[in-house]
Amino acid sequence: MPKKTAPQKNTQPEYRLLVVPQLAERTQRMTTLLVLETAKSFATFRYELSVEEHIQPPSLRFVVAGFKTPRLDLPSSGPAQYRTVFEGLDGVYDVTIEGIDGRINTFSLRVAPTQVSVLKAPRKPFVQIVTDTAVWNSLST
Numbered sequence: 001m002p003k004k005t006a007p008q009k010n011t012q013p014e015y016r017l018l019v020v021p022q023l024a025e026r027t028q029r030m031t032t033l034l035v036l037e038t039a040k041s042f043a044t045f046r047y048e049l050s051v052e053e054h055i056q057p058p059s060l061r062f063v064v065a066g067f068k069t070p071r072l073d074l075p076s077s078g079p080a081q082y083r084t085v086f087e088g089l090d091g092v093y094d095v096t097i098e099g100i101d102g103r104i105n106t107f108s109l110r111v112a113p114t115q116v117s118v119l120k121a122p123r124k125p126f127v128q129i130v131t132d133t134a135v136w137n138s139l140s141t
Helices: 133-140
Strands: 015-023 030-042 048-056 059-068 078-087 091-098 104-111 116-120 127-130
Touching: 015 091, 015 104, 015 116, 015 133, 030 048, 030 059, 059 078, 104 127, 127 133
Parallel strands: 015 127, 048 078, 059 091
Antiparallel strands: 015 030, 030 078, 048 059, 091 104, 104 116
């Protein structure tokens, strides 16, 4: 008799994480942009992700607490998103994302003024990490 196999869990990422250097328009200094968004889009509103930051370099921890309604009353579709900008990141950092369900992914990143590279990623990620704006834009279309 053939052995029964358990159904495969969805291996699609639940979140996307963009980490890229960017020039701050106001100060003309290099900063690091971090954008965390849901992989799925919402049809009626572009919700904001409610995220708790725990920053103690060289560790950056982001805990997804839920969703917030958008600030604007205009309906639009798209993923729920959280953005933040850091000044002065340079070196190796552990970036941890904790999902609403308690799952955790930790990435080791080398952050330089002109480039971010992934040194280590989890085996079974639920977060897709991107360090190139062109790749990020292609995912959004």
